[in-house]
Amino acid sequence: MSRKIVIEPLTRVEGHGKVTIHLDDQGEVVQSRLHIVEFRGFERFVQGRPYWEAPVLVQRLCGICPVSHHLAAAKAMDVIVGAGTGDGLTPTAEKMRRLMHYGQIFQSHSLHFFHLASPDLLFGYDSPPETRNVIGVIMANRELATQAVLMRKYGQEIIAATAGKKIHGTGAVPGGINKNLSIAERDVLLKGPHPMNADAMVRYAQGALDFFKDYYSKHKEFIDNFSRFPSNHLSLVRPDGALDFYDGVLRAVDADGRKILHDVECQDYLAHIREEVRSWTYMKFPYLRHLGPEKGWYRVGPLARLNTADFVPSPLAQEEFEAFRKVTGGRPNDMCMHTHWARLIETLHAAEMIRDLLRDADLQGSDLVVRGKREAEGVGIIEAPRGTLFHHYRVSPDDQIVMANLIVSTTNNNEPMNRAVNNVARALMTKAKEITEGMMNAVEVAIRAYDPCLSCATHAYGSMALAVSLCDASGNVIAQRTR
Amino acid sequence: MAQKKIIATASLAGCFGCHMSILDIDERILDLVELVEFNKSPITDIKSFTKECDIGLVEGGCCNDENVHTLIEFRRHCTILVALGECAIMGGLPSLRNEIPLAECLREAYIDGPGMSEANPAGIVPADPDIPRILDRIYPCHEVVKIDYSLPGCPPRADLIWEALVALVTGRELILPYDSFKYD
Numbered sequence: 001m002s003r004k005i006v007i008e009p010l011t012r013v014e015g016h017g018k019v020t021i022h023l024d025d026q027g028e029v030v031q032s033r034l035h036i037v038e039f040r041g042f043e044r045f046v047q048g049r050p051y052w053e054a055p056v057l058v059q060r061l062c063g064i065c066p067v068s069h070h071l072a073a074a075k076a077m078d079v080i081v082g083a084g085t086g087d088g089l090t091p092t093a094e095k096m097r098r099l100m101h102y103g104q105i106f107q108s109h110s111l112h113f114f115h116l117a118s119p120d121l122l123f124g125y126d127s128p129p130e131t132r133n134v135i136g137v138i139m140a141n142r143e144l145a146t147q148a149v150l151m152r153k154y155g156q157e158i159i160a161a162t163a164g165k166k167i168h169g170t171g172a173v174p175g176g177i178n179k180n181l182s183i184a185e186r187d188v189l190l191k192g193p194h195p196m197n198a199d200a201m202v203r204y205a206q207g208a209l210d211f212f213k214d215y216y217s218k219h220k221e222f223i224d225n226f227s228r229f230p231s232n233h234l235s236l237v238r239p240d241g242a243l244d245f246y247d248g249v250l251r252a253v254d255a256d257g258r259k260i261l262h263d264v265e266c267q268d269y270l271a272h273i274r275e276e277v278r279s280w281t282y283m284k285f286p287y288l289r290h291l292g293p294e295k296g297w298y299r300v301g302p303l304a305r306l307n308t309a310d311f312v313p314s315p316l317a318q319e320e321f322e323a324f325r326k327v328t329g330g331r332p333n334d335m336c337m338h339t340h341w342a343r344l345i346e347t348l349h350a351a352e353m354i355r356d357l358l359r360d361a362d363l364q365g366s367d368l369v370v371r372g373k374r375e376a377e378g379v380g381i382i383e384a385p386r387g388t389l390f391h392h393y394r395v396s397p398d399d400q401i402v403m404a405n406l407i408v409s410t411t412n413n414n415e416p417m418n419r420a421v422n423n424v425a426r427a428l429m430t431k432a433k434e435i436t437e438g439m440m441n442a443v444e445v446a447i448r449a450y451d452p453c454l455s456c457a458t459h460a461y462g463s464m465a466l467a468v469s470l471c472d473a474s475g476n477v478i479a480q481r482t483r
Numbered sequence: 484m485a486q487k488k489i490i491a492t493a494s495l496a497g498c499f500g501c502h503m504s505i506l507d508i509d510e511r512i513l514d515l516v517e518l519v520e521f522n523k524s525p526i527t528d529i530k531s532f533t534k535e536c537d538i539g540l541v542e543g544g545c546c547n548d549e550n551v552h553t554l555i556e557f558r559r560h561c562t563i564l565v566a567l568g569e570c571a572i573m574g575g576l577p578s579l580r581n582e583i584p585l586a587e588c589l590r591e592a593y594i595d596g597p598g599m600s601e602a603n604p605a606g607i608v609p610a611d612p613d614i615p616r617i618l619d620r621i622y623p624c625h626e627v628v629k630i631d632y633s634l635p636g637c638p639p640r641a642d643l644i645w646e647a648l649v650a651l652v653t654g655r656e657l658i659l660p661y662d663s664f665k666y667d
């Protein structure tokens with residue numbers, strides 16, 4: 001009897017999606033898919049809007065990493081207003097934006113690790129779903145939960161201080177920023193009462209890393225092998241090869257670490273990236289053009305970034321990075337669950353950068369916006385918490401947006417997430433007599449490692465519950481189970 | 484102690500920002516879990532209602548048939564249903580597409596966009612029994628089911644969400660300050 005398994009809506013990922021797995025008469029997995037189930041039509045409806053609205057409009061694609069969309073759109077609009085690419089802004093504007101972005105990475109990574117992923121680690125992916133969530137974490141480990149809440153809070157306060165508002169702020173404008181950081185605002189963030197200050201957050205981030213490493217030492221087999229598979233990796237890097245979330249050049253490496261995209265300029269992305277369409281999901285499948293869809297798909301996000309970058313430009317995180325790299329002898333790391341590790345190293349890096357930036361007097365500068373020769377087209381690329389995010393706009397002489405193209409982080413991970421689903425389904429469900437809730441959650445654990453922001457992915461397109469349907473050969477549902 | 488109130492939450496055609504704003508109540512979330520019990524919600528692993536709920540919070544309007552089903556299900560299982568944020572109340576940003584034929588939006592995303600003629604020569608537009616059908620326009624929640632309360636904002640600020648939850652749980656009246664009536 002063939003069976004079809006449906007996991008819907010996916011939970012503890014951010015956004016809207018579902019998984020289907022088909023088993024044939026022999027109990028072999030014949031097909032598995034991650035479907036993105038929503039479509040927004042953003043690329044079309046933003047046409048006709050004035051270009052300066054874009055940074056404020058587009059972040060409404062995603063309330064989880066709004067700052068990334070806000071900044072990617074602003075960077076594209078920098079090009080449009082003639083402020084150049086990346087280095088054209090005033091020091092105050094660039095540093096305010098960076099601070100905002102580090103705040104975003106810090107809060108988003110903390111949220112993901114503690115609120116969304118830690119329940120699987122703390123309780124096991126096959127523990128009862130009633131407690132396998134952040135509320136369970138609060139009940140079981142109040143100290144850890146409190147720390148998680150405060151880390152997220154701190155990141156959100158940085159965003160509020162730089163963007164004006166915790167969610168959907170307005171700080172970045174084409175060519176710069178609309179406020180600086182007052183001394184009073186700075187002092188709250190730098191020297192606030194324990195633990196709401198920059199030094200404490202660095203220590204919290206180290207603590208989170210220790211928590212993970214301790215877990216890893218006890219569950220090495222699972223962390224190393226769960227849903228592992230080779231892939232290409234893509235991200236921005238600073239021109240000197242450093243990890244950089246805000247700006248840089250596009251680099252991709254293959255599974256052996258050979259460069260397959262050689263530090264290309266952001267404005268040229270379209271010469272190198274294409275997106276395939278498949279009929280069963282609203283999310284497209286990006287690939288490197290010269291390699292084609294079969295071989296050119298890649299991973300983005302924390303794991304990919306630590307695989308493409310040569311070093312991390314802050315001392316504590318660099319030390320952790322070296323330890324991380326040592327595990328694979330310098331080769332790209334393809335262990336899916338190591339993404340959590342990479343994410344925490346980045347969290348520490350963000351904390352260090354925040355601490356150092358807050359001491360920079362440029363943040364109190366008053367030169368906020370630059371303008372130059374008006375251009376018709378601009379690309380803004382940024383490393384969002386979940387990976388490389390592309391914004392590309394064309395603007396008419398009367399200031400209306402006439403074309404918008406967005407490739408969001410989660411879309412870049414579409415193929416890897418589909419492979420992850422397939423891997424886990426094959427490993428756990430092949431010939432299984434009974435499909436348990438734990439097996440279904442395991443599929444989600446694999447997806448969750450990518451921290452997919454399905455809201456973003458829905459832009460053009462957008463929770464996931466669990467229902468299993470047993471179907472007969474002709475597809476009729478003969479039994480159903482939900483949780 | 485009195486029976487804990489049971490809460491469910493859903494994100495329909497929203498950006499999850501309203502859910503994030505719930506988390507922005509920060510430390511108070513530690514108190515909240517003493518006060519209420521969460522049922523179906525994207526932040527838990529409970530994927531369909533296991534109990535009747537006292538309060539349902541809905542973010543986002545309806546952009547596809549699945550959103551409509553979810554919303555009707557929420558109405559059935561929740562005594563009080565709250566539209567959380569601009570998208571749920573009025574459609575929000577996604578409703579910018581209401582003036583544009585759906586086919587044009589799909590064409591732009593999958594066929595006319597930069598590089599698409601090369602990457603999608605067959606002109607495939609996603610359509611499959613496993614993905615929901617998109618509605619002709621965005622429907623705010625109150626056009627689909629009866630909504631008991633609305634919390635304004637994009638997203639409603641965390642303090643307002645907190646006040647509203649405390650008011651609903653304790654049966655107090657909630658005063659909405661005038662300056663919260665903005666959709667910035």
Ligand code: SF4
Nearest residue numbers: 497498500568569570
């Ligand atoms: S109201 Fe605003 S924050 Fe809430 S879902 Fe809509 S766009 Fe996002």
